[in-house]
Amino acid sequence: MVYTGKNKYISEWSNLIFELISKGHSVGIGVFDIEGRLLDANRAMCYFLDVDENLKNAKNSFVNPVFHSFKNGSVDGLIFDGLMTIGNSGDISYVLNSKVFRKQGQFMVFAEADVPYLFKQNDQLSLLNQQVNNLQRQLIKEKKTLQFTLAELKETQHMLIHSEKMNAIGRLVAGVAHEINNPIAFVYSNLFSIEKYVEEVIQSYREVEELISKEGLPELNRQAAGIHKKNDLDFLSLDLADMVKESKIGIERVKTIVEDLRLFSRLDGSAVKTIDLIENIKSTISILRSELTSKNINLEFLAPDRLLVGCYPGQLNQAILNVLINAIYAVDSGGKIILSIELKEPNVVLSVKDNGCGIPHEIRDKIFDPFFTTKPVGSGTGLGLSITYKIITDLHKGSIEVESEPGEGTSFKLIIPKNLSI
Amino acid sequence: MMNESISENFTNGFLDNLLNCNRSACSDIAHSYLSSNHSVIQLYEDVFKVALYEVGKLWETNKISVATEHIATAITESILNELFEQIISNKRCYRKVVVACVEKEQHQVGIKMVADVFEMNGWETFFLGTGIPNNELIRYLHEIKPDLIAISLSVYFNFTNLLKMLDILQKEFPGLQIVIGGQAFNHVSADMTDRMGNVIVLTDLYILDKFIQTYNK
Numbered sequence: 001m002v003y004t005g006k007n008k009y010i011s012e013w014s015n016l017i018f019e020l021i022s023k024g025h026s027v028g029i030g031v032f033d034i035e036g037r038l039l040d041a042n043r044a045m046c047y048f049l050d051v052d053e054n055l056k057n058a059k060n061s062f063v064n065p066v067f068h069s070f071k072n073g074s075v076d077g078l079i080f081d082g083l084m085t086i087g088n089s090g091d092i093s094y095v096l097n098s099k100v101f102r103k104q105g106q107f108m109v110f111a112e113a114d115v116p117y118l119f120k121q122n123d124q125l126s127l128l129n130q131q132v133n134n135l136q137r138q139l140i141k142e143k144k145t146l147q148f149t150l151a152e153l154k155e156t157q158h159m160l161i162h163s164e165k166m167n168a169i170g171r172l173v174a175g176v177a178h179e180i181n182n183p184i185a186f187v188y189s190n191l192f193s194i195e196k197y198v199e200e201v202i203q204s205y206r207e208v209e210e211l212i213s214k215e216g217l218p219e220l221n222r223q224a225a226g227i228h229k230k231n232d233l234d235f236l237s238l239d240l241a242d243m244v245k246e247s248k249i250g251i252e253r254v255k256t257i258v259e260d261l262r263l264f265s266r267l268d269g270s271a272v273k274t275i276d277l278i279e280n281i282k283s284t285i286s287i288l289r290s291e292l293t294s295k296n297i298n299l300e301f302l303a304p305d306r307l308l309v310g311c312y313p314g315q316l317n318q319a320i321l322n323v324l325i326n327a328i329y330a331v332d333s334g335g336k337i338i339l340s341i342e343l344k345e346p347n348v349v350l351s352v353k354d355n356g357c358g359i360p361h362e363i364r365d366k367i368f369d370p371f372f373t374t375k376p377v378g379s380g381t382g383l384g385l386s387i388t389y390k391i392i393t394d395l396h397k398g399s400i401e402v403e404s405e406p407g408e409g410t411s412f413k414l415i416i417p418k419n420l421s422i
Numbered sequence: 423m424m425n426e427s428i429s430e431n432f433t434n435g436f437l438d439n440l441l442n443c444n445r446s447a448c449s450d451i452a453h454s455y456l457s458s459n460h461s462v463i464q465l466y467e468d469v470f471k472v473a474l475y476e477v478g479k480l481w482e483t484n485k486i487s488v489a490t491e492h493i494a495t496a497i498t499e500s501i502l503n504e505l506f507e508q509i510i511s512n513k514r515c516y517r518k519v520v521v522a523c524v525e526k527e528q529h530q531v532g533i534k535m536v537a538d539v540f541e542m543n544g545w546e547t548f549f550l551g552t553g554i555p556n557n558e559l560i561r562y563l564h565e566i567k568p569d570l571i572a573i574s575l576s577v578y579f580n581f582t583n584l585l586k587m588l589d590i591l592q593k594e595f596p597g598l599q600i601v602i603g604g605q606a607f608n609h610v611s612a613d614m615t616d617r618m619g620n621v622i623v624l625t626d627l628y629i630l631d632k633f634i635q636t637y638n639k
């Protein structure tokens with residue numbers, strides 16, 4: 001808005017206005033002699049030039065235009081009209097709308113701050129500052145999001161490396177298992193025959209000895225007894241039977257290991273079926289009944305009555321069975337295990353929680369590694385959890401979450417899609 | 423009582439330094455307040471808010487200019503940013519909230535604090551601040567599909583703008599939960615806010631925090 005009135009009414013206040021301006025802050029007025037000495041100034045000009053109370057020792061001066069340039073002409077009247085910079089070489093300067101007049105060897109400098117412009121600028125700067133502020137906030141937010149994503153990626157990478165490792169081991173194991181499966185099968189069946197034959201041979205020998213002692217000559221009888229004693233046949237027959245029995249137990253264990261290995265490496269045998277998961281899991285629990293009662297463990301089963309799930313039923317049973325076996329192993333007699341099944345669309349969560357000994361922090365990373373076991377040598381194959389891992393992550397495209405506090409217990413969550421699509 | 427007077431000391435120091443444009447002193451005060459066992463919400467409610475309300479009084483009683491008001495908020499907002507990173511909770515709950523002001527509203531400090539409280543509770547926040555026209559907001563909401571929208575109103579004269587905004591929101595997103603707050607509601611009678619359908623009015627950050635926690639369950 002530009003006001004072009006005649007100031008008819010204002011002029012009646014001119015004395016007062018003059019007084020106010022001389023004390024004002026925004027319009028600077030100063031009168032200088034031809035040498036540039038300040039003769040008189042209002043408060044604003046004192047501020048702009050930064051002079052002391054005697055109008056001396058100005059810290060600022062006319063930077064652009066310089067005072068010297070005013071002396072060029074000799075005509076009285078308006079000699080400068082435009083933006084004037086007052087300041088010094090060190091600080092930030094004032095730029096003011098100015099007019100310079102000349103009259104009888106003196107100069108009157110009129111320098112005013114452009115207030116509407118300054119206000120507008122102030123508003124714009126605040127707005128700009130607000131925007132910068134919000135932008136910074138957004139950047140912080142995005143940085144945080146990136147950090148989260150990075151952590152998730154690391155986790156995924158960890159899992160990928162693990163499952164890659166498992167695949168490689170799986171292939172190796174498949175080869176070995178295949179190679180030793182046949183020889184073990186015939187050693188196994190031969191052992192049964194050997195057991196039978198050994199019994200028969202011993203029995204026949206006894207019969208022969210009896211026959212000799214009953215009906216043979218004393219000399220023959222004596223010789224037979226000599227052979228019996230010399231070769232310690234009593235001990236031999238006992239030990240032979242023991243040895244065969246032990247070999248059978250040994251080969252039985254080797255067979256279980258090979259079967260586990262084959263299971264571990266060939267989990268893709270069957271097909272996806274839609275089954276009632278609850279019924280399926282109940283059958284798994286019944287396998288463990290005797291172990292649960294002998295250790296006096298309280299197993300709580302929390303599940304809906306029925307839950308149809310598309311999965312590999314046999315393998316899923318195997319996966320949960322392995323986790324349950326570990327839980328039984330972890331709790332003391334009288335301990336507690338909670339097995340729960342929950343539908344969390346689009347997933348199903350099978351969770352096994354025990355109040356057993358927990359998993360020590362230092363082995364947390366290894367529990368899914370094949371052949372890693374904490375059980376005494378000979379009582380576990382160390383394949384249980386790695387089989388579970390493969391069944392859940394590879395076969396069912398799911399995930400496993402483990403939380404464990406040493407001394408307090410462990411919780412395994414097997415999370416699989418409700419309907420596995422292949 | 424003890425606690426109140428401690429907060430008062432911090433608030434007075436904070437206010438003095440706001441008026442003197444001393445950002446770093448303000449920041450120091452905020453940090454030492456937090457390290458003397460106060461929560462972020464206490465810092466916002468009992469130091470920042472009280473000091474800024476005092477700034478408002480000084481303006482209202484003609485003692486300071488709008489420029490000083492500008493600087494006071496600029497300093498406070500810069501400290502909010504300073505604290506923002508440590509506020510973001512690591513436990514994410516995968517819920518989304520859009521946080522905005524009523525159209526034509528220029529006060530954004532309060533709503534920024536509101537966004538922070540959501541962020542502390544693991545929400546994904548989308549802070550729009552001031553100066554977002556309604557049609558932009560609608561477009562944005564379609565894109566983000568938040569669980570909730572939080573709106574702030576400071577200047578009472580903008581109340582009709584709020585009603586207009588609520589109208590549009592309820593037509594465009596009938597099920598969307600709306601939470602509103604801000605100091606304009608100090609002047610609004612309860613039945614006025616009763617008429618507003620699926621809209622909840624919350625008065626401060628303590629109450630907001632409780633609301634979010636029950637919502638999270």
Ligand code: B12
Nearest residue numbers: 474475478528529530531532574577578602603604605624
């Ligand atoms: C700084 C300030 C400004 C700045 C804002 C800059 C910015 N970046 O935000 C600027 C200079 C732009 C400004 C402008 C104006 N302002 Co002003 N401003 C203030 C001041 C001093 C501080 C505002 C503030 O940040 N307060 C601190 C925050 C934390 O408090 P809060 O907003 O109330 O928020 C709290 C709660 O209300 C709640 N809350 C807020 N929103 C929400 C939302 C939800 C969902 C929930 C749950 C809770 C919640 O959470 C917060 C923490 O408890 C206030 C004084 C005051 N009393 O607040 C005046 C004040 C708000 N302004 C006022 C006025 C009149 C104006 C102007 C019209 C005139 C002017 N002063 O220039 C313009 C209008 C601009 C516009 N159209 O909006 C009046 C408003 C009167 C009224 N209620 O109607 C006040 C109260 C000053 C006064 N005493 O008169 N202002």
